[in-house]
Structure formats: structure tokens, C-alpha cells
Amino acid sequence: MFVHITVLGLGYVGAVAAAALARDGHHVLGVDVDPGKVDRFRQGEVPFHEPGLDDLVRDGVSSGRLRFALASEVESGQLGDLVLVAVGTPSRPTGAADLSQVEAAMAWVVERAGSSAGVAVAGGPGAPAVSTRPIVVMKSTVPPGTGRRLSRRFLEPVGLAYVSNPEFLREGSAVHDWFHPDRIVIGSESAEAAARVRALYEDYGAPVLVTDVTTAEMVKYGANAFLATKISFINELANMCDRVGADVEEVARGIGLDPRIGSQFLRAGLGYGGSCFPKDVAALDHLARVYDYPFELLRAVIAVNARQRLLPLYALREVFGSLAGVPVAVLGLAFKPNTDDVREAPALDLIPLLVEEGADVRAADPQAVERARAVLPADVKLTTSALEALDGARAVVLATEWDPFVHLDWEEAARRMEAPRYVFDGRNALDPARMEALGFRYRGVGRGRRD
Ligand code: NAD
Numbered sequence: 001m002f003v004h005i006t007v008l009g010l011g012y013v014g015a016v017a018a019a020a021l022a023r024d025g026h027h028v029l030g031v032d033v034d035p036g037k038v039d040r041f042r043q044g045e046v047p048f049h050e051p052g053l054d055d056l057v058r059d060g061v062s063s064g065r066l067r068f069a070l071a072s073e074v075e076s077g078q079l080g081d082l083v084l085v086a087v088g089t090p091s092r093p094t095g096a097a098d099l100s101q102v103e104a105a106m107a108w109v110v111e112r113a114g115s116s117a118g119v120a121v122a123g124g125p126g127a128p129a130v131s132t133r134p135i136v137v138m139k140s141t142v143p144p145g146t147g148r149r150l151s152r153r154f155l156e157p158v159g160l161a162y163v164s165n166p167e168f169l170r171e172g173s174a175v176h177d178w179f180h181p182d183r184i185v186i187g188s189e190s191a192e193a194a195a196r197v198r199a200l201y202e203d204y205g206a207p208v209l210v211t212d213v214t215t216a217e218m219v220k221y222g223a224n225a226f227l228a229t230k231i232s233f234i235n236e237l238a239n240m241c242d243r244v245g246a247d248v249e250e251v252a253r254g255i256g257l258d259p260r261i262g263s264q265f266l267r268a269g270l271g272y273g274g275s276c277f278p279k280d281v282a283a284l285d286h287l288a289r290v291y292d293y294p295f296e297l298l299r300a301v302i303a304v305n306a307r308q309r310l311l312p313l314y315a316l317r318e319v320f321g322s323l324a325g326v327p328v329a330v331l332g333l334a335f336k337p338n339t340d341d342v343r344e345a346p347a348l349d350l351i352p353l354l355v356e357e358g359a360d361v362r363a364a365d366p367q368a369v370e371r372a373r374a375v376l377p378a379d380v381k382l383t384t385s386a387l388e389a390l391d392g393a394r395a396v397v398l399a400t401e402w403d404p405f406v407h408l409d410w411e412e413a414a415r416r417m418e419a420p421r422y423v424f425d426g427r428n429a430l431d432p433a434r435m436e437a438l439g440f441r442y443r444g445v446g447r448g449r450r451d
Contacts, residue, residue, distance in 0.1 A: 001199060002026050004080025006134070008105050010037055010068070012174055012275075012341070013139055013167050014086030015046065016053060020178045021200065022060035029080065030068045041068040049340040049367045052175035076112045079134040082196065083109050086139040086167070090275075095282035097143050106154040109136055113160055135193045137163045141220050141280055143287050147187065147213035161193035164213045166220035171274065172338035181206040187216025224280040225298060230265040231272045232304040238268035238446025248446030249428055268446045270346040270399060270426040271308035273335035278305070278344040308445075309346035312397040312424040313353050315443050319422055320395070324358030327418070329393040331386050332400020332427075333365035333372040340367035342375065346426070347399040351376055364389035366402055391416045401427040414438040 002025045007018040010032040018030040032038050040047040044058040060066025087101035113134055136155060138147060142164075151162040164187035169177035184201045186208065188194040194210050201208065209219070238248040248268045256263030272278065281302055288295035320326050335345035342348055347363065354361050355377050362381040365372065369382045376382070383389050386405050390396060390413045398405060406429045414421060423435055425444040435442045 003082060003196075003200075005029070005082045005084060006031060006074070006079045007084045007086060008032075008071070008108070009085065009087035009101070009140070010034075010041060011086065011088060012048070012050060012171050013169065014084070015041070015057070016050065016169060016174045016178050017084055017086060017139060017167075019053060019056040019060045019066060020175065022063065022066035023056055024200075024203070026065065026200075027080070028060070028066050029074070029078070030066065031071050031074055032068075033071045035070055038068050038070050049338075050171065050174050051338060056175060071108060074112060079109065079112055081134060082137055082200075083113075083134045084137045084139050084165075085109075089140050089142055089279070089283075091279040091282050095286040097141075097146075097279070097283040097286075099142065099146065102138075102140055102142060102146070102150070103154075106136070106150055109134070110154050110158055110160070113158060133160065135161045135163055135190075135196055137165050137197055139165055139167045141166060141224075141276065142217060143283050144214045144217040144221060145287075147217060151189075151213070161188065161190040162213065163188040163190075163193050163197045164216040165197055166216060168220070168223065171341055172336060179204065184208045185211065185216050185219050187211045187213040189213065221280055221284045224277055225284050225301070227265050228272055228277045228281045228305070229297065229301050231267075231277075232301040232308075234266045234268050235271060235308045235445070236304055241268075241446035241448065245448050246446075247448055251446075268428055269308075270311065270350075270445070271305040273309075273344040273346050275335075275341055275343040309349050310353065311445060312350060312399075312426055313357075315424050316354070316359070316395055316397075316422070317357075319441070322358070323354060325360060326358075326395065327360040327362070327393040328354055329386075329389040329396045330354075330361060330363040331365075331389065331396060331398050331405045332402055333363055333382075334368035334400050334402075337400055337402045338367075340371055342368050342371045345372075345400070347397075348372065348375060350397070350399065351380055355380060362389040362393065364405075365400065366404055387413060387416060392418055394418045394420070395422040395424070397424045397426055398429060399426050401429040406430065410435065410438055414440065 004027045005021055006029045007014045008031050010030050018028045022028040037047050044061045046053045046057055085105045087105050089097045092098045147164045155162050166185055184206050186194050186197050198208055241248040252266040255261050256266050285298050330347050333342055333347050351361055364383050364386045366384055373382055386408050421440045423440045423442050428444045432442045
């Protein structure tokens with residue numbers, strides 16, 4: 001059954017959800033507080049890089065089923081049957097999740113729910129009838145216990161139902177992930193509300209887990225904390241491999257073939273980054289403190305990750321002694337390939353430290369230069385071309401395994417660099433033997449000391 005949906009927050013999650021649900025046949029109103037963003041979407045453009053989303057948005061807009069509005073333009077009674085909340089939940093300095101956007105979203109919904117005025121906005125020829133009692137569906141990642149609190153404070157007094165429906169899509173493959181979820185998790189105190197949300201995903205063929213709200217919230221944190229643990233674990237093994245002379249790539253293959261372990265998320269490197277893992281792991285750690293529970297394993301995961309991203313700095317110091325005046329190229333600013341998202345990207349921690357030690361840093365990224373420019377020291381030269389960044393450099397750090405970097409013309413790169421050339425392969429994405437044949441001193445993460 002097709003329904004009217006409002007999606008609040010047009011970031012990676014909200015924009016994908018809005019466009020995908022419009023593709024499924026629903027009538028969707030995408031809402032944000034950022035006028036620039038809303039303008040771009042209205043023109044059928046996507047204001048960030050996410051493969052496949054441009055087509056989905058254009059199709060939605062031309063079908064008439066996907067429309068956009070500024071939060072201040074939406075009036076009472078226009079919310080439809082479901083309001084998906086997909087606003088940001090960044091970290092506070094303490095590590096706690098900052099819920100101010102979520103709380104503002106709740107207040108916004110309550111203000112507009114319940115009246116029948118303005119129904120025509122969501123309508124149109126052949127459109128389903130609009131409900132005036134929307135169900136609030138939380139797609140944002142909020143700490144366990146939040147839904148119950150929000151529900152009690154904002155929704156119960158006005159009789160609105162709340163559903164926790166955490167999102168598991170990954171930036172860079174978000175559109176594919178939306179349509180091919182591994183599972184759908186739905187937490188609610190209302191069986192009817194849970195069933196309405198479940199119906200949205202009926203054709204996706206994924207297992208559905210229906211739980212209470214707090215359990216659904218914990219599933220999301222448990223998943224991210226476990227994946228972060230896997231990464232920090234393989235990085236610890238990698239660091240041991242460097243010390244004993246083993247190759248972590250082979251070790252990962254060897255242990256990953258055990259189905260109890262699994263081969264995914266066993267890539268040694270500079271550790272995890274992005275807008276989710278660091279903040280969600282920090283929020284769970286903070287929650288543990290609030291409950292006076294020392295979640296020791298999680299603290300180690302965080303500490304290992306913080307150290308891991310600085311490995312290139314330690315290696316470069318070892319090779320060059322002082323970094324003063326050493327031209328260093330950093331390839332990759334986004335936290336992973338195929339996105340322009342630089343939130344918590346390892347390169348963004350590393351580069352300011354290299355600059356502080358006097359290195360002459362230039363950095364390249366196919367998509368993330370603009371976003372990185374806003375947060376990096378002004379004297380770092382930024383370019384989309386790896387070869388340009390490598391011109392005259394003596395050392396190169398591969399920080400993000402973008403295809404164009406992995407498959408770079410490394411012969412040409414070697415010609416452009418100054419000898420002796422040094423490469424720190426922070427993603428174990430390059431062939432050590434080939435790099436050495438081109439005259440590079442090579443160091444990966446856990447591939448045995450070769451430099
Ligand atoms: P984002 O920061 O890219 O986007 C959030 C959007 O919400 C922004 O466009 C912002 O302008 C808007 N916004 C803020 N306050 C608002 C309000 N009161 N009303 C309307 N819009 C408002 O965030 P994101 O990466 O899409 O993540 C959203 C949530 O989903 C977070 O809780 C995140 O943890 C979770 N999540 C993200 C991913 C991911 O890969 N990015 C995956 C799963 C879950």
C-alpha cells in the first residue's frame with residue numbers, strides 16, 4: 001500500500017530514504033533546515049557525492065512523487081502517514097551523542113501533527129489519502145533509552161506512536177544498501193505502528209526483527225561496535241605481524257575462512273573513520289560510563305583506532321628523522337573510497353601533525369577536496385590529481401584506497417617523485433614487490449617490515 005511520508009533531514013540517510021521510497025511508489029516530502037540543500041534537491045540535484053542517488057532523485061522529482069520543502073514551509077497537517085527522522089546525531093566533546101537535532105525534529109513534528117489543514121500539499125491526482133496522525137519513525141542513530149525518553153516527553157502527550165527503525169546503509173553504496181538490506185529492525189511499543197513500518201520494506205526480502213524500542217536501538221550500536229572491534233582487532237594483529245615478521249593479509253585470509261569469524265572487516269590499515277563508527281562507539285562508551293559500567297573492550301577499540309591513524313607519522317619520522325621541509329603527498333582525504341565525506345577521516349588527523357612537524361604536505365582526493373579544505377591548515381595544497389600531489393614529493397601516504405590511486409600510473413609517479421622515494425601504504429592496497437621494483441621503499445600495515 002502506498003503512503004505519504006515526510007523525511008526530516010536530507011543527509012546521506014534521509015536523501016536516500018526519501019528518493020528510494022518515492023521510487024517504490026510512495027509520496028514523499030523531503031524536508032531540511034538548510035535552504036541551500038533544499039534548493040539543490042528541488043532542482044533534481046544532490047548536494048553531496050553518493051553513487052546512484054542523482055538518478056534516483058531526478059526520477060522521483062519528475063514522477064511528481066518526490067518533493068522537497070524547507071522545514072519552515074511545512075504547515076500543520078502536511079506530514080502524512082509516517083515521519084522518518086534522519087537528522088544528525090553528532091558527538092559532543094564528552095563522546096555523548098548530541099541529540100539536539102533529534103529533539104528539534106520531535107518538537108517540529110508535534111507542532112505540525114494532528115490538524116487536517118493543508119492536506120492538499122501532500123496530495124495530487126491518484127495520491128492516497130493523507131493521515132493526520134503520523135507515526136514517528138527514528139532512522140537516526142540514537143543511544144539505547146533515547147526513544148523511550150523522546151516518546152514520553154514529546155509524543156505520548158499528543159498521542160503519536162514512535163518506532164525505532166535503525167539504518168544500516170553505508171555511504172558509497174547507500175542506494176544499493178537501501179534496496180538490499182541484510183535485515184530490517186523495528187522497535188515499537190505499538191504493534192500497529194510496527195506493522196505499518198514493516199509494510200514499507202515488504203518487497204525487500206530481508207529478515208525482519210521486531211523488538212522493543214531500546215533493544216532495536218542497541219542492535220544498531222551493537223553492530224557498529226562489533227564492526228569497529230573487528231577492525232581494531234585486525235589492526236592489533238597487524239602491529240604484531242610487523243614485529244614478528246608475518247603478513248597480516250595472509251593471516252586475515254586464513255582466519256576469515258572460518259565462517260565463525262568471516263572475511264569481511266578484516267582489512268588492516270589506518271583504522272575506521274567516517275560519520276558513524278567513531279561517534280557511535282564513543283556514544284556507547286559514554287553510555288557505559290553513565291551506567292557506571294566499565295566497557296573495557298570498547299575503550300581498547302577506541303584507543304587502538306586513535307593510534308593506528310598516526311602510524312604513517314611514526315614511520316616517516318623513522319625514515320627521515322626530521323620532517324622539516326620534507327615534501328609529503330597524502331592520497332585520500334575522504335574516510336573511505338566513493339564518498340566525499342571527510343568526517344573523522346584518518347588523513348584529517350594525520351595531515352595537521354605532519355604540518356606541525358614542518359613537512360611540506362600536499363594532498364589529493366577525487367571527491368573530497370572541497371570538504372577537506374574547510375578543515376585543513378591553509379598551507380596544505382589540495383588537488384584532485386594524485387600525480388600533481390606527487391610531483392617532487394619524497395614520500396607518499398596512501399590514506400584512502402580510491403581506485404584511481406590504487407591503479408595510478410605508479411611508474412609515472414615514481415618519475416615525478418624525488419629519490420629516494422618512500423611509500424606508506426595505509427590501506428595495504430598496493431603491491432609491495434611492484435612498488436619496490438619501481439624504486440620505492442615500501443611499508444604497509446602488518447605486511448612485515450620491508451623498509
Ligand atoms: P547528515 O549530517 O549528512 O544529515 C543530516 C541532515 O539533517 C542535514 O542535512 C541537516 O541540515 C538536517 N537537519 C538537522 N536538523 C534538522 C531539523 N531539525 N529538521 C530537518 N532537518 C534537519 O547525516 P547522515 O549521515 O544522513 O546521518 C543521519 C543519521 O543517520 C545519524 O544519526 C547517523 O548516525 C545515522 N546513520 C548514518 C549513516 C551514514 O552512513 N551516513 C548510516 C546509518 C545511520
